[in-house]
Amino acid sequence: MGATTLVMLGTLAVPAVAGAVLWRTAADRPDPSAVLRGPTAEHLLGTDRLGRDLLARLLAATWPSLLPAVAATLLGAAAGITLGALTAVVGGRARRLLGALINLLLAFPALLVAMFFAALFGAGADGAVCALAVACAPGFARITQTLAATVAGTDFMAAARVLGLRRHRLLLRHVLPHIAEPLVLNTTVAAGSALVALSGLSFLGLGAQPPSYDWGLLLSQGLDRIYTEPLPAVAPGIAIAFAAVAFQLLGEVLAGAAARRARPRQPEEPTAHPARAGRPAAADHVLEVEDLRVVLPATDRVVRPVRGVTLALRRGEMVGLVGESGSGKSLTALAIADLLPDGARATWGTHRFLGADAGSSSRGERRRRLATGMAMIFQNPASAFNPSLRIGTQMTEAVRAHHGTPRAQAVEQALAALQRVALPGGRRLLRSRPFQLSGGQRQRVAIAAASMMRPALIVADEPTTALDVTVQRQIMDLLRRIRRDDATAILFISHDIALVADACDRVLVxxxxxxxxxxxxxxxxxxxxxxxxxxxxxxxxxxxxxxxxxxxxxxxxxxxxxxxxxxxxxxxxxxxxxxxxxxxxxxxxxxxxxxxxxxxxxxxxxxxxxxxxxxxxxxxxxxxxxxxxxxxxxxxxxxxxxxx
Missing domain, CATH: 3.40.50.300 (P-loop containing nucleotide triphosphate hydrolases)
Structure with missing residues (x-):
């Protein structure tokens, strides 16, 4: 695609730069003896009403066609990006007004807006450029508003406001640099659409006016004879489509280059999972892992945060996993649960869960086994729950999907699970959304949801972090109760050494x-x-x-x-x-x-x-x-x- 795009852009660049020098004379010279002729060896595309060579005019119109399209795109992008980025640095009332203005501008089709403003500014290339810039600005504003919203709520923006930085500094230093790449790519792609729209305005008589001309005007002039001599009309259309596709491909190539630049280098380790033969699975072991290794690819290096972890958990056993931050505890848990981030690779010597070897199972079988036999309690329940779904929907989703439980029965099971973790509220709580609950309530809901599947193993990744001491004790009592009632093995990850020593049977350092x-x-x-x-x-x-x-x-x-x-x-x-x-x-x-x-x-x-x-x-x-x-x-x- 990159080579094709380079060839197409070069094909456009040559006539755009050399068109005025090489073909302008032939394009403007009339020949009364060769009026409205068809394609010949002397005139490959034929001639127009004044006997001018259409091929020369097509080549000479390259620069007058591309320059206004690029100019209109840049003007519209500058206005739209400024309008959208301002929503991240202004106050609440101004942000609402700007958002309402952007929504209002987007309510009208861009082409109708361009035609209206072209007629308002007056027919001609300059008026068409300004009209098209006004028409495409709302699209850029909406994209910028969406991207800027992800930056506006960050901690470094809050710190910059506390430091008293002015809005233009916030905009130029803290907002635009973080959203520049997608905006540049979108601008490149929009140039192709602007070329088509500008050619359409010229075709309708609202763009370039004689004696000036561009591809749209040439297409309009050749349309009258399309049934007798189609080439004078088809050739400008091919040029417009060719240039529009070239701009689109340029955006795709730039996006691909950005993705390759951000894509980390792939790990050197093989992805195979060789299982050690000759060693039978222990009957009382829920999980057996030997020589687990995790490799995370980075941009310029390979990160190996887990380097040969060996562990085993028996039924009904609570095992603590402790260590400094960055020692690989959470990544070990994610590798066991097959939840590693994209690009990360895990290898092992032995990996058995519920007696089944992970290396000899297909990915679908392994996922089904993990979904029904293992539960994960994440450190931050606020991000583990979907804020747009009700608690009841998220608690009953797993049993309905994997066990085929009817909805009414799943709701009853959810109510029993909530009662088990001492959460009052019943059906009212099931109708709540995660943000309506406190941190301790969300964590207990997470434990209740994990216990609904009656899993053989629960991986609790710092479930008591950021909770007060009373809630911590309640959470630990819940885990002990689940362990005792269901003979569930628990891998308890924590930084609290004293808590691990008090609650667990074994400790892995x-x-x-x-x-x-x-x-x-x-x-x-x-x-x-x-x-x-x-x-x-x-x-x-x-x-x-x-x-x-x-x-x-x-x-x-x-x-x-x-x-x-x-x-x-x-x-x-x-x-x-x-x-x-x-x-x-x-x-x-x-x-x-x-x-x-x-x-x-x-x-x-x-x-x-x-x-x-x-x-x-x-x-x-x-x-x-x-x-x-x-x-x-x-x-x-x-x-x-x-x-x-």
Whole structure:
């Protein structure tokens, strides 16, 4: 398409630039002896009423036909874009008035508006250009208004208003740069339509006037003899269509180039999902995943946020997934639920859900199994629900679609689910829309909707974030009740270490896109063996913490998800790193019953005397050669006080 468009534009550019020099004399020279002749070897398209060569006139009219169309498009685009963009920077009353004006202008067909203003401005090329600009301005205004509305509500626009920036600066710096690309593409495409419309005005006698001429006027003059000599009329029509298609293709090519520029580079990893043979599925496991990897393509690099995650969940088990922001927790959950964004690719060694291997199932079978056996509770229920649909419609949609439940029965099931999560309101609540509910109510509705399918696995991605403590406790009680009543496995993702330790059976600690430790929740405080887990637990403040001392933190930052450096991902931040840690990546290895750690030098168990072992205690133990059982946080604090 790009090569074709380039050839077509070049075909238009040559006569547009050279037409006045090469063909203007022949186009304007009359020949009384060759009036109204048909196509001959001397005159390929024939002659007009004055004996002028029609081919020369067609070529010479290229520039007078294209320039007014481009000018009218640019004028209309400038006026319409300005009018539409103003709706993003003016006040509420002015915004409503501008919106009403745009709607009023769009109520009239553009061609009728152009004809009216062409007659009002007077027949001629200048009047036709102005008339066409007025006619196409409302279309640009509506497109710009729609695009600008997405920018007007952003945080950076609010910050710019707080800073007191004037409207023209808001318009030029904060609104137009974010919507320029689609507007440029639309302007290019509109030039083709403007050419056709301007030719139509000339055809009707409202555009170019003799002795000037363009393709539309040539088409009008050749129409009288179309039944005897069709070529004088057909040739200008072909030229108009050819140029209009060239402008349309130019817009398509520019849009394709913009999409390719924004399209991230595809990952290098293959998309195949090789399953490990010879290992049967565990009967009590709902989910088994080994060596899960997620690759996200970026514009100039490949991001690998998940790098070999291995996990398994049994029926009725609640497993916590903790780690710093950016460690890959949510992407792991999305990969398990087959909800990765477009362009992202997931590979695995083993992926079994409800005993069925994902690699050997078709996409349709896998989707059906996930739709009925797995439920997802998203972090933000406000964006998880469709604001235009009622709560009852969204709660009953899944059971009606997958189980074929009648509507009345599905409504009764929804009422029972709402009662189960202690939400009053009944049918009145089902008739509500999501924005009419509070954050806690929306989250409980999300849990009720997830439980209606009686799924075998619920993935709860930070369901208690941004909720007050009372609502958090209610949400956790709901999850425990669902787990107990339906034997549902729950993968609970959270940043709240204390909440995970209290509610879950096991804890998976994630860092740098991989699981670094898998241990029972009861051992999280004292039995963690990976340095990162130990430091993560120590960074959680409690009521016994000294308020005069700064909170514990983990120095440094998480690893770059685009880097491919060998070794342990925690190597740069670990106070106990070994030479081996820099060159060889550890794998999950068993340390005890239900306890695995990915570390070449796991720490000894912490003392169980009600004292927390922190990073400082671990560092002190490494420096003095003592075991961590002998060095506690109290010892470190006493040493620091003595040094002071």
């Amino acid at each position: 994630m860092y740098g896109g991989t699981i670094v430790e898998n241990l029972p929740a009861r051992e999280l405080a004292a039995g963690a063996r990976h340095p990162y887990t130990r430091m993560l637990v120590a960074s959680v403040p409690d009521l016994a913490a000294d308020r005069d001392r700064p909170l514990r933190t983990i120095e440094g930052g998480p690893p770059d998800p685009c880097a491919t450096a060998p070794g342990c991902p925690f190597h740069d931040r670990c106070p106990h790193r070994l030479d081996r840690c820099a060159v060889e990546s550890p794998v999950l290895s068993p340390l005890g019953p239900e306890h695995e750690v990915a570390c070449w030098g796991p720490l000894p168990p912490a003392p169980f005397r009600g004292q927390r072992v922190t990073e400082a205690a671990a560092t002190e133990a490494a420096e003095t050669g003592m075991t961590e059982t002998d060095v506690t946080e109290t010892d470190v604090v006493e040493k620091e006080e003595a040094e002071k």
